[in-house]
Amino acid sequence: MRRTRILTAALALAAGLLAGTPPALAADSTAKVSLAADTYTWKNARIDGGGFVPGIVFNRKEKNLAYARTDIGGAYRWQESTKTWTPLLDSVGWDDWGHTGVVSLASDTVDPNKVYAAVGTYTNSWDPKNGAVMRSSNRGASWQKTDLPFKLGGNMPGRGMGERLAVDPNKNSVLYLGAPSGKGLWRSTDSGVSWSQVANFPNVGNYQQDPSDTSGYASDNQGIVWVTFDESTGTSGNATRAIYVGVADLQNSVYRSTDAGATWTRLAGQPTGYLAHKGVLDAAGGYLYLSYSDKGGPYDGGKGQVWRYATATGTWTNISPVAEADTYYGFSGLTVDRQKPGTVMATAYSSWWPDTQIFRSTDSGATWTRAWDYTSYPNRANRYTMDVSSSPWLTWGANPSPPEQAPKLGWMTESLEIDPFNSNRMMYGTGATLYGTENLTNWDSGGQFTIKPMVQGLEETAVNDLASPPSGAPLLSALGDVGGFRHTDLTKVPSMMFTSPNFTTTTSLDFAETNANTVVRVGNLDSGPHIAFSTDNGANWFAGTDPSGVSGGGTVAAASDGSRFVWSPDGTGVYNTTGFGSSWSASSGIPAGAIVESDRVDAKTFYGFKSGKFYVSTDGGATFTASAATGLPSGDSVRFKALPGVKGDVWLAGGATDGAYGLWHSTDGGASWTKLSNVDQADAIGFGKAATGASYQTLYTSAKIGGVRGIFRSTDKGATWTRINDDAHQWGWTGAAITGDPRVYGRVYVSTNGRGVIYGDTSDTSGGGGTDPTDPPDPTPTGACAVTYKITNQWSGGFQADVQLSNTGSSAWTGWSLGWAFPNAQTISQTWNAESTQSGSTVTAKNVGWNANVAAGSSVSFGFTGSWSGTNGKPTAFKLGEQACTVA
Secondary structure, three states: OOHHHHHHHHHHHHHHHHOOOOOOOOEEOOOOOOEEEOOEEEEEOOOOEOOOOOEEEEOOOOOOOEEEEOOOOOEEEEEOOOOEEEEOOOOOOHHHHHHHOEEEEEEOOOOOOOEEEEEOOOOOOOOOOOOEEEEEOOOOOOOEEEEOOOOOOOOOOOOOOOOOEEEOOOOOOOEEEEOOOOOOEEEEOOOOOOOEEOOOOOOOOOOEOOOOOOOOOOOOEOOEEEEEEOHHHOOOOOOOOOEEEEEOOOOOOEEEEOOOOOOOEEOOOOOOOOEEEEEEEEOOOOEEEEEEEOOOOOOOOOOEEEEEEEOOOOOEEEOOOOOHHHOOOOOOOEEEOOOOOOOEEEEOOOOOOOOOOEEEEOOOOOOOEEOEEEOOOOOEEEOEEEOOOOOHHHHOOOOOOOOOOOOOOOOOOOOEEEOOOOOOOEEEEOOOOEEEEOOOOHHHHOOOEEEEEOOOOOEOOEEEEEEOOOOOOOEEEEEOOOEOOEEOOOOOOOOOOOOOOOOOEEEEEEEEOOEEEEEEEEEEOOOOOOEEEEOOOOOOOEEOOOOOOOOEEEEEEEOOOOOEEEEEEEOOOOEEEEOOOOOOEEOEOOOOOOEEEEOOOOOOOEEEEEOOEEEEEOOOOOEOEEOOOOOOOOOOOEEEEEOOOOOOOEEEEEEOOOOOEEEEEEOOOOOOOEEEOOOOEEEEEEEEOOOOOOOOOEEEEEEEEOOEEEEEEEOOOOOOEEEOOOOOOOOOOOOOOEEEOOOOOOOEEEOOEOOOOEEEEEOOOOOOOOOOOOOOOOOOOOOOEEEEEEEEEEEOOEEEEEEEEEEOOOOOEOOOEEEEEOOOOOEEEEEEOOEEEEEOOEEEEEOOHHHOOEOOOOEEEEEEEEEOEOEOOOOOOEEEOOEEOEEO
């Protein structure tokens, strides 16, 4: 539920980006730098959710326009036609990795094309860069950025309060931003281009989750936590006069300006002893609703209240759904129904056991009903039913005793929003997913409403390790907070995460190279074993036994034949075992905390790395000997792997900017190393199926090559490299793990720190081997075809369209090329699942490598974004080569 990721991910990033290292050893001077372009299609291996959603924002002018923010995984826009979320911050690059943490979102009600994001992940030293405000005039399709003179904390304590960023609903050139760390209240008067501090705002906040925390994480002043406008106090084009601001101060939490921000005063008579997590203004009813907790959240909070402030009279009314003495949680999630004044909802965000609670009032808080009640303890009566069939892992494989239920209604439920245009639709975020309903008003009529995950497309897991075995499932993953998954189909959500046991975070996994049914994983767990084994390729698991002193997962390696394992757990030294870990023997000659891997040919050879030294065992991990090689990175931000099929062939990536940093290769089991001179920096290395005609497996790396950061592929043992991602697909930090697919040429799996598992497929249909000029091209497909052209989203000056091409003939296609002409001079800007070219109004879209073959009776789909002016008419004719297609 996101508890583990808060610190472990940050420390891993800090180690990876800041560790010091010594000078590099002599490099291989024969390697060549050759950066080439390749067209890749990028998708997520579907998990759907997997992390905390602290904010949901509906635009109040345009129907079906909504956004969601995550604490480390970027921002998303709702796509009504598909009921999915579109990621908006994949363009954030390596150097700006902290800008994938979103502390607040604001959607412009005057101009719905405009959206703003306040970004930055940590306010302490873990994040080396300041925060920023990103602004978009095309709903997040592209961004401009203004760097701030202070940090923002999308993954800090208090991140569920808000929204800290707000656009004036009457004069949209004016924005406010509440800052943490005592930096105060900030204002922009030019639509987010420039910012200045509101010098006369009287309170910068003082609440700290834990003042004694020397890391600066829990001891940061949570600052100014929300801004809301009373739109009834302004007119179009003139700044709104009444502005309310929430401050992280237990005694002074709410301030107001009645003169458009010229002066500010503390609201008299307000509650004390609590933090106002949310302030929601219902202008129609004349009330400011506030949800209070004694802590900043998102997972702490033992007492809470809900209050209503009458904006005209200044009267405060305690409308708490539960008496304070009966709370063991704080309130946070808060929303009003814009279609039905007087309808308000709130959440008990920090109630873990037996479940969260959601409260609803239709009389401005005078009376409340609950999402569930006790009948006779421990039995419950729910006003809702839950359908998690689209994400069945949300049950966690649990079968709890009443009053607990599986799946839970949620936890960390700090975001809660009723659609301002649809009283039946409500969405709320949890620590694991985003839930919603589309028949909410059944609550009021005595019926049950249905809650389902509304999270497809929003992928928010932090990835620690990846494996793609030569047989069985194509992908096994080690993830923060939700453990990990076995994907048998990358396009479908697995039925369950790894269980027996459920690690809160899986830190490392491995399979036996010549017996892929044997898999091992290690991870963190509050109590219980930290290692598990599978003999059916990860489908089922059983726990091993820990050696004495184990406190965390560390890293693990399986012998190539699965006969033995070497484990380097946290809290103790390196151990080895034969069989499945019923007993362990301490390994000698290797320091505690070493990273361990196995040779992929010799079942008795294992490798280790620690603090610049490489270690080798040839007796099954019983004893290790340090290699004499020098010049490797001195820190521990290193990932290395042995090549399948070749004994002693090892690649090592890692380092830091103030020392040795790059990619090294050994062909003698680590006795000596060659540093590749054409790789500036590298952080992860992996292998995949060899290109056509190549004798060596394809290399993949997350690296900086030729001065460019990206994901790179080499089909010639690192002599030349091809960058296979682009600036629109960077995903922040991708250094934890990377692997190719041993069965599919060109396919690569990329780890992210909050955007889940990304996989890419190449458009190179030749299998990397190029084309034979004497070999004639495949014939143009002939036969009947049908096309469906659908505009799925449209905004001022821009649009998105999907095209489905169906083979209605009697023979298969081995490649396709579809042509059409736009009727109104539209232009394509970006295409996916196809390659497109345009000359004037004429467009040609061709297959990419993986979707070239289309069987009779089957179809293929692709999409694009484009621009338009005046009219956005649909094409009326399509041709497959020279064959006219039926237009649906």
